[in-house]
Amino acid sequence: MIGATASIAWNSREDSTFELISYREENKWGSERFVDDESTIDMDSSISSTFDNFDSKNRHNRLVPSSPCPVLFGIRGENVEDLVKAKSIIKSEKLDAWIIFESNQGTDDHLVKKSIKDVSVYDSAIATGKVSKKPFTKKGGHVIFSIKDNTGEIDCAAYEPTKEFRDIIRDLNEGDKVEVYGGIRDEPFTVNLEKIKIIDLKKDFEKIENPVCPKCGKHMKSVGTNQGFRCKKCGTKSDKPKIVEKKRALKKGFYEVPVCARRHLSKPIKRMKLP
Numbered sequence: 001m002i003g004a005t006a007s008i009a010w011n012s013r014e015d016s017t018f019e020l021i022s023y024r025e026e027n028k029w030g031s032e033r034f035v036d037d038e039s040t041i042d043m044d045s046s047i048s049s050t051f052d053n054f055d056s057k058n059r060h061n062r063l064v065p066s067s068p069c070p071v072l073f074g075i076r077g078e079n080v081e082d083l084v085k086a087k088s089i090i091k092s093e094k095l096d097a098w099i100i101f102e103s104n105q106g107t108d109d110h111l112v113k114k115s116i117k118d119v120s121v122y123d124s125a126i127a128t129g130k131v132s133k134k135p136f137t138k139k140g141g142h143v144i145f146s147i148k149d150n151t152g153e154i155d156c157a158a159y160e161p162t163k164e165f166r167d168i169i170r171d172l173n174e175g176d177k178v179e180v181y182g183g184i185r186d187e188p189f190t191v192n193l194e195k196i197k198i199i200d201l202k203k204d205f206e207k208i209e210n211p212v213c214p215k216c217g218k219h220m221k222s223v224g225t226n227q228g229f230r231c232k233k234c235g236t237k238s239d240k241p242k243i244v245e246k247k248r249a250l251k252k253g254f255y256e257v258p259v260c261a262r263r264h265l266s267k268p269i270k271r272m273k274l275p
Contacts (some may be wrong), residue, residue: 007103015107017051017271020083022072022098030068036091037061043075043089050077050086051106051268052259058163060260063090076105076264078271108267111181117151119191123184124265127154127191128199131176135169143169144190147178156180156191162257168196171250175202181266194266195256204246211238 024033037054040061044053052062053075063073072092077083080100087098104110110124119125129147133155137143141160146153158169172178177200182191210219213231220229220238228239254269262268 010104012102012104013109015109015267016102016104017076017078017106018080018083018100019074019076019103019105020087020098020100021074022087022092022095023070024072025094025096026070028093029070033064033072034093035061035064035073039089039091043086046089047077047082047086049079049082050075051270052076052262052264055259058258058260062259062262076103105264106267106271107265108181110183110265115151116147116149116154119154119184121184121186121189124182125184125191126179126181128177128179129153131172131174131178134174135172137166137170141166145169145172147180154191155188156182156193157185157188158193158257162193162261165193165255165257165261168250168255169193171248173202173204173248176200176250183263193257194263195254195269197254198250198252201248201250201252204248205243206246207241207243209242211241213238 040054040063041056044050054061063075065071072095073090075083075086077086083100111126112124113126114123116127116129119127127147127149129149131145132148132153133146135143135145143158143166144155146155158166176198179197179199180191180193181196182194185192210222211229212218213220213234213236215236216231216233218231218233220231223230228237229241230237254272254274256262256269
């Protein structure tokens, strides 16, 4: 009832998608579904206007609901005719009926751009800031970091179900400028990341060797932490070791959670009109 009421009130604004929902025969309700994974993969590769079909890395068929409801499978896409073609590719148990709905799935319709100070519990928000606390991994595999703008600071989380997306987050450094997308949890108060845009990467440097004494031609020795270097032979001092810029694995651009962890409303990168 809540969903139906919300759908009546919904204004599609500038974006909408479609979902073809197929239904099971009544005598199958509550039993294990049969929807063939390989045919889903074939459909995913051949009908480009569909999205969020199958997560190959995590072997997750996203068409199939997890609840014991009457739905057999649902295919999301941008084109009605293509959805009908997609249905014909899927191998499954017998369908009882099917229908196509217009929806806000895959549109980011739930997200609102906000300054960090204006982000509240249960919001779905987009916030921009610089990484203020380097990512760390908590017990359970959750990766946490913080971002800050000129109004405040907030924690962001890539939780364990986001799988390989966490490796992207772990590569962030303090000073990187990012835009985060996600829902706001109550406890702990965090942005539950749906995707992230890397706007700018802070240069990262590393020392590769101690400075060479200009008189003796020998490498100097460290005097102590943050105390510079000294030549053991002649006593010449220096505070300039040889450093090089480290190559960052991250590149600028968008990164998203895998299909198995994606919220239905989240816009996949393949739908984003990027330059």
